[in-house]
Amino acid sequence: MTRTIEICxxxxxxxxxxxxxxxxxxxxxxxxxxxxxxxxxxxxxxxRELASLRIHVIIRPRGGxxxxxxxxxxxxxxxxxxxxxxxxxxxxxxCLLPDGEIDAALxxxxxxxxxxxxxxxxRAFDVCRxxxxxxxQIIDCGCSRILTSxxxxxxxxxxxxxxxLVRRAAGRIIIMPGCGVREQNIARIEAETGAVxxxxxxxxxxxxxxxxxxxxxxxxxxxxxxxxRPVTDRELVAKYLKQSL
Numbered sequence: 500m501t502r503t504i505e506i507c508x509x510x511x512x513x514x515x516x517x518x519x520x521x522x523x524x525x526x527x528x529x530x531x532x533x534x535x536x537x538x539x540x541x542x543x544x545x546x547r548e549l550a551s552l553r554i555h556v557i558i559r560p561r562g563g564x565x566x567x568x569x570x571x572x573x574x575x576x577x578x579x580x581x582x583x584x585x586x587x588x589x590x591x592x593x594c595l596l597p598d599g600e601i602d603a604a605l606x607x608x609x610x611x612x613x614x615x616x617x618x619x620x621x622r623a624f625d626v627c628r629x630x631x632x633x634x635x636q637i638i639d640c641g642c643s644r645i646l647t648s649x650x651x652x653x654x655x656x657x658x659x660x661x662x663x664l665v666r667r668a669a670g671r672i673i674i675m676p677g678c679g680v681r682e683q684n685i686a687r688i689e690a691e692t693g694a695v696x697x698x699x700x701x702x703x704x705x706x707x708x709x710x711x712x713x714x715x716x717x718x719x720x721x722x723x724x725x726x727x728r729p730v731t732d733r734e735l736v737a738k739y740l741k742q743s744l
Contacts, residue, residue, distance in 0.1 A: 502689065503696040504739050505555070505675065506731055507531065511542060513702075513731035514550040520701070520736025524553040526591050526619070531700065532723060533562030534622065535591075537578050543585050555589035555619060556582045558609070565595040565623040572605055579612045589616045591646065593623025600628055601636045610641045617643040622677065625650045634664060637672065644673035646698050653679025654688055662692040682738040701735040704728065 506517035508525040517525050527546055528535035535557045546554055558578055560571045567575070572594075579590060590613050594602040610618050620642045627633045630650055637645060647664065649657015654676040664674045676688050677698030685697055707726040719725050 501695070502685075502740060504701075504736065505677075505696060505698045506736060507535065507677075507698060507700040508546075508731055509535075509538070510730065511546045511549055513700075514546045514552070514554070516731040516733045517701070517736055518550050518552040520731075520733035521740050522552060522701075522736050524555060524588070525550070526555050526557055526698065527587075528557040528559075528591075530562060531729075535559060536562060537575075540581055540585075543582055543587065547586050553588040555591050555617065556587050557621065558582075558590050558592040559621075565593050565626070566597055567594055567602075567605065572608070575609065576612050579609065583612075583614065583616070587616070589613070589618060589643070591619040591621045593621045595623055595627060598628065599626070601633050601640075603636050603640055606637070606640045606642075619644045619646050619675070621646045622648065625678075630660060630664065631667060634667060634672070638668075642672060644675050644696065646675050646677045648676070648678035655679060655684055658688060658691050661688070661694060665693045680739075682735065682742050685739055686742045697739070699739060700729070701731050701739060702729040703732040703735060705730045 503523045505524045506522045508514045508527050509531045514525050527538050529538045530536040536559045558575045560574050592609055594605045596602045620637045624645050624647050648654045649660035651657035661676050668674050673696050675696040675698050676694050680697050680699040704727040
């Protein structure tokens with residue numbers, strides 16, 4: 500089967516680069532260092548105007564855990580309504596209960612709000628209590644795929660669980676490895692898990708065009724670059740499609 504590449508894109512520029520490199524789809528988000536949060540209305544609208552590949556929007560009102568209050572859940576539904584109006588192709592979302600089980604009641608509401616659009620249950624899956632029980636619940640709620648590192652620090656370490664999820668899914672839902680998927684290891688992950696869709700950012704550093712820089716007034720938290728911005732690189736995207744064992 501043809502390898503499908505989904506790019507985690509945090510800007511319109513990255514969407515355009517992803518498309519130029521041959522990606523099949525983007526997951527459009529903000530705040531990648533926090534694991535991704537819902538992008539702005541303007542970012543979604545412009546991405547839809549300038550890129551023709553499939554755009555899935557992450558619906559996550561904040562960083563941190565995946566236990567959402569009633570007001571946060573309502574904000575997620577409103578964000579989905581706005582994104583649908585802009586012509587997106589799908590969503591990435593996830594929600595848990597305090598005991599680590601899937602919040603199936605909320606998930607059903609979110610899937611219903613998506614209507615005919617595809618829904619990916621994102622890496623909230625990787626911090627759920629029982630991945631096999633969660634697999635069945637997520638299928639039952641109507642999701643199209645699960646994004647997972649195999650409940651490990653990266654998808655290579657998670658290969659055994661990912662492979663078992665692919666086996667148990669048996670074509671009922673797509674299991675999409677993500678986190679640490681690189682051009683050097685994608686063929687191995689593919690061969691050892693049977694997965695056919697893969698999630699990555701394929702980014703390189705893009706230097707800022709700022710000439711004047713005041714080192715005494717940083718705008719970011721320590722460790723977050725201000726003048727070298729990671730963005731999707733079309734040449735890296737193309738490598739993910741070509742790499743083999």
